Amino acid sequence: MRTNQPQTIYLSDYKVPPYLVDHVDLRFELFENGARVHSALVVRRNPEAGAGDIPLELDGDSLVLESVGLDGVTLNEAAYENRGDKLIIASVPERFELTVVTWLEPQNNTRLEGLYKSSGMFCTQCEAEGFRCITYFPDRPDVMSRFRTRVEADKQAYPVLLSNGNDVDRGDLDDGRHFVTWEDPFPKPCYLFALVAGDLVEKRDTFTTCSGRDIDLRMYVEPRNSEKCEHAMDSLKRSMRWDEEVYGREYDLDIFMIVAVDDFNMGAMENKGLNIFNSSCVLASQDTATDLAFQRIEAIVAHEYFHNWSGNRVTCRDWFQLSLKEGFTVFRDSQFSSDMGSPTVKRIEDVALLRTAQFAEDGGPMAHPIRPASYMEISNFYTLTIYEKGAEVVRMIHTLLGPELFRKGSDLYFERHDGQAVTTDDFVKAMEDASGRDLSQFRLWYEQAGTPVLNVSDEFDAEQGVYRLTIKQAIPDTPGQTDKKPQHIPFALGLLGGKRESLPLRLQAGEQDAPTERVLELTGETEVFEFHGLDECPVPSLLRQFSAPVRVRYPWTREQLLFLMSHDPDGFNRWDAGERLAVDVIQSLVGTPKDAPVDSRLVTAYRHLVSDSSLDQALVAKMLQLPSEAYLIELAESADAPAIHDARERVLKHLAIALRDDLIACYRRNVEAGAYQVTPDQIARRSLRNTALAWLLQINDEEGRELALRQFREADNMTDRIGALRALVNSDYEADRAQVLEQFYERFKDDPQVVEQWFSVQAASDRAGQLPQIHQLLEHEAFDWKNPNKVRSVVGAFAGQNLAAFHSPDGSGYDFLADQVCRLDDSNPQIAARLVTPLTRWRRFAPAYSQRMKAALERIRDKAGLSRDVYEVVHKSLA
Ligand code: 0A1
Ligand code: ZN
Numbered sequence: 001m002r003t004n005q006p007q008t009i010y011l012s013d014y015k016v017p018p019y020l021v022d023h024v025d026l027r028f029e030l031f032e033n034g035a036r037v038h039s040a041l042v043v044r045r046n047p048e049a050g051a052g053d054i055p056l057e058l059d060g061d062s063l064v065l066e067s068v069g070l071d072g073v074t075l076n077e078a079a080y081e082n083r084g085d086k087l088i089i090a091s092v093p094e095r096f097e098l099t100v101v102t103w104l105e106p107q108n109n110t111r112l113e114g115l116y117k118s119s120g121m122f123c124t125q126c127e128a129e130g131f132r133c134i135t136y137f138p139d140r141p142d143v144m145s146r147f148r149t150r151v152e153a154d155k156q157a158y159p160v161l162l163s164n165g166n167d168v169d170r171g172d173l174d175d176g177r178h179f180v181t182w183e184d185p186f187p188k189p190c191y192l193f194a195l196v197a198g199d200l201v202e203k204r205d206t207f208t209t210c211s212g213r214d215i216d217l218r219m220y221v222e223p224r225n226s227e228k229c230e231h232a233m234d235s236l237k238r239s240m241r242w243d244e245e246v247y248g249r250e251y252d253l254d255i256f257m258i259v260a261v262d263d264f265n266m267g268a269m270e271n272k273g274l275n276i277f278n279s280s281c282v283l284a285s286q287d288t289a290t291d292l293a294f295q296r297i298e299a300i301v302a303h304e305y306f307h308n309w310s311g312n313r314v315t316c317r318d319w320f321q322l323s324l325k326e327g328f329t330v331f332r333d334s335q336f337s338s339d340m341g342s343p344t345v346k347r348i349e350d351v352a353l354l355r356t357a358q359f360a361e362d363g364g365p366m367a368h369p370i371r372p373a374s375y376m377e378i379s380n381f382y383t384l385t386i387y388e389k390g391a392e393v394v395r396m397i398h399t400l401l402g403p404e405l406f407r408k409g410s411d412l413y414f415e416r417h418d419g420q421a422v423t424t425d426d427f428v429k430a431m432e433d434a435s436g437r438d439l440s441q442f443r444l445w446y447e448q449a450g451t452p453v454l455n456v457s458d459e460f461d462a463e464q465g466v467y468r469l470t471i472k473q474a475i476p477d478t479p480g481q482t483d484k485k486p487q488h489i490p491f492a493l494g495l496l497g498g499k500r501e502s503l504p505l506r507l508q509a510g511e512q513d514a515p516t517e518r519v520l521e522l523t524g525e526t527e528v529f530e531f532h533g534l535d536e537c538p539v540p541s542l543l544r545q546f547s548a549p550v551r552v553r554y555p556w557t558r559e560q561l562l563f564l565m566s567h568d569p570d571g572f573n574r575w576d577a578g579e580r581l582a583v584d585v586i587q588s589l590v591g592t593p594k595d596a597p598v599d600s601r602l603v604t605a606y607r608h609l610v611s612d613s614s615l616d617q618a619l620v621a622k623m624l625q626l627p628s629e630a631y632l633i634e635l636a637e638s639a640d641a642p643a644i645h646d647a648r649e650r651v652l653k654h655l656a657i658a659l660r661d662d663l664i665a666c667y668r669r670n671v672e673a674g675a676y677q678v679t680p681d682q683i684a685r686r687s688l689r690n691t692a693l694a695w696l697l698q699i700n701d702e703e704g705r706e707l708a709l710r711q712f713r714e715a716d717n718m719t720d721r722i723g724a725l726r727a728l729v730n731s732d733y734e735a736d737r738a739q740v741l742e743q744f745y746e747r748f749k750d751d752p753q754v755v756e757q758w759f760s761v762q763a764a765s766d767r768a769g770q771l772p773q774i775h776q777l778l779e780h781e782a783f784d785w786k787n788p789n790k791v792r793s794v795v796g797a798f799a800g801q802n803l804a805a806f807h808s809p810d811g812s813g814y815d816f817l818a819d820q821v822c823r824l825d826d827s828n829p830q831i832a833a834r835l836v837t838p839l840t841r842w843r844r845f846a847p848a849y850s851q852r853m854k855a856a857l858e859r860i861r862d863k864a865g866l867s868r869d870v871y872e873v874v875h876k877s878l879a
Contacts, residue, residue, distance in 0.1 A: 121198025194271030327390020690723030829867030
């Protein structure tokens with residue numbers, strides 16, 4: 001806990017590590033009342049660190065130090081300084097062996113950093129700075145060491161003992177204890193260290209690599225979860241094959257292990273050879289996991305696996321370079337998901353997340369470049385900007401270079417930097433060297449925060465047959481950054497003629513065989529492009545595939561949007577046009593009387609989507625989702641969340657009433673026969689029929705209600721069961737709501753992953769998730785403050801998804817959140833800091849709301865002993 005004001009750490013202060021640790025020998029003695037860790041480090045002076053005496057400084061956090069030895073001699077207390085967060089030895093030889101013994105209490109570790117216990121098993125989380133909670137160590141990613149780890153524990157309670165690499169020795173000890181020794185041949189930073197000890201079942205499989213090596217694949221889960229491993233295992237094998245085929249990357253160790261734990265701060269962790277997953281991101285069965293969960297698991301398993309190259313073999317020099325591994329790896333996992341399913345749908349999902357949440361972050365008080373220049377607490381920088389915008393930046397390099405040169409660049413990057421800790425600049429340099437392209441201006445994407453705005457205008461010179469497009473870019477100010485330079489932006493576009501045809505894009509008069517789609521490169525503040533040889537003024541299809549993470553402003557008419565929605569050959573832009581149209585219609589209704597008319601053209605367009613089964617159903621399923629409240633709020637200048645909620649609901653009800661018969665027909669058309677499969681076609685069908693149900697229940701349709709109740713009773717999979725549950729919970733049928741909620745809980749109360757879904761359906765509901773009910777959920781027998789998933793499924797879902805209730809005009813939602821943040825700050829600061837996010841947006845709301853949001857932040861700020869994590873977010877938000 002904080003005693004002083006937290007320090008800011010600057011990228012510009014980076015210095016190479018003065019000491020390197022070539023070898024780490026660890027011995028863990030695990031007991032019920034604590035753990036003793038014996039560490040032996042082979043240390044040498046870093047030749048790059050210059051001459052002169054430099055003290056040895058090791059990081060530590062919440063450790064009890066039992067002894068320190070240097071080259072076999074125990075040091076007395078005068079020979080070192082133990083400051084708690086640092087162990088300092090003023091003078092050490094050029095090379096030496098340091099032995100340190102520490103004592104920890106994993107059973108009381110509620111922060112879930114370092115070594116802790118989850119459902120009776122020991123596990124670790126060391127990224128970013130958790131290893132220092134295990135032993136004193138230079139806890140920074142540019143110190144890479146070979147690890148040998150011996151784990152000792154009671155044999156009956158902890159039959160499975162795991163760490164990184166290969167198991168090289170095992171045996172029995174006195175008092176019913178046993179040990180296993182693991183050796184990892186690859187030097188790694190300590191944030192990739194992992195240990196697990198527990199009573200777990202093992203699921204095995206094998207994978208033969210491209211060079212013919214057989215890899216042992218093992219999953220370790222609690223016995224009750226043994227039937228929920230198949231999907232993750234299959235996803236792992238698909239990821240391994242894909243990384244060989246698309247990036248030429250083969251797995252390097254003989255064993256690859258995955259462990260599922262219930263208490264975990266994040267989604268998963270890429271520890272070398274021993275990935276640890278949040279149970280909710282790895283365990284799945286048809287009966288308990290939704291389609292969304294299946295897809296998420298496939299993506300996260302892939303993400304963690306891909307880190308073996310983009311993250312582990314080549315790692316980060318310092319934490320400012322986090323996007324080096326995260327941006328690149330998210331880009332890789334999104335390519336993978338795209339190849340496994342529908343590329344258009346995947347792109348829509350990625351862009352929706354980016355535009356809703358990352359753009360909000362980039363326009364808020366915590367805005368930072370994908371390579372930040374400073375931080376107080378690195379855990380706060382595992383952000384959508386580092387991950388998602390970071391991936392978009394890599395994607396733009398891919399667009400600019402094309403797939404072949406990009407692959408040449410990634411090959412060069414891996415070859416040049418294998419075994420090293422490097423910077424984002426090394427990544428860009430490899431791309432430049434392999435392609436011959438100059439990316440110097442492009443590098444600004446790494447330095448400048450904020451979402452660029454592209455103001456697009458056009459004119460048609462009918463006489464000359466020339467269509468002129470003017471694009472002006474502006475990058476808004478963000479904390480600490482003003483007067484930004486124009487960035488290098490790939491801008492994909494097409495032009496459509498009145499007969500729905502794609503027109504040739506002739507940049508010069510008379511150009512032969514001009515393509516119908518181009519990627520323009522914007523570099524100046526204002527760019528003008530002329531397209532020749534046109535007979536009529538075209539409809540522009542701008543920023544196809546969302547080729548850059550920017551906001552496009554263009555004065556689209558509703559007619560143009562309707563046209564693009566039906567005829568743009570780019571599926572992504574068809575969806576985008578539909579979304580822009582729906583946003584425009586909803587925005588125009590915010591604050592108007594209840595009976596203000598809804599544009600009938602929207603009804604016609606949606607009728608076409610609901611009823612024309614010849615359209616791509618996966619795309620239609622996405623197009624039928626009205627823009628989310630969160631996105632509408634993000635777009636508003638001075639948001640009134642309840643008014644936005646109301647306008648959106650009015651549009652939805654209007655559409656549902658007008659399309660009532662079409663929705664029933666759509667539901668019936670998409671009721672499946674045949675076995676459940678997680679394929680794009682089946683996912684689309686389930687999504688369509690559940691959207692139809694949700695809409696029908698919004699208008700109290702009796703037939704819809706019966707369909708929902710039947711679906712709830714008869715569903716053979718969680719997507720349909722929870723789809724029906726959600727539709728009923730969000731309806732006015734109060735008795736049904738209570739009944740289905742109770743039945744659902746009774747059936748699944750022993751399954752934490754399902755109970756989490758049950759919590760969040762209620763907490764996110766404008767009917768079932770008002771504050772008194774939220775308090776009841778917090779008192780529920782299944783709720784547990786120590787479990788991050790439970791906290792997220794109630795508190796997070798309420799503040800992040802139940803926006804009309806959270807932004808209740810009396811400020812009660814904000815006060816509630818502030819209370820929960822203060823409560824969690826003592827036990828788990830990482831989770832507490834993440835929960836603050838909705839309040840950080842206070843400046844974007846109408847004054848009546850923003851003042852109350854600010855007051856809630858101030859209350860958190862004034863809590864005694866605030867953690868560094870929450871301190872940073874709250875102080876930056878109020879600055
Ligand atoms: N590197 C992991 C996620 C992760 C991030 C931060 C953590 O603690 C602050 C823990 C895990 C990934 O990208 O999957
Ligand atoms: Zn990652």
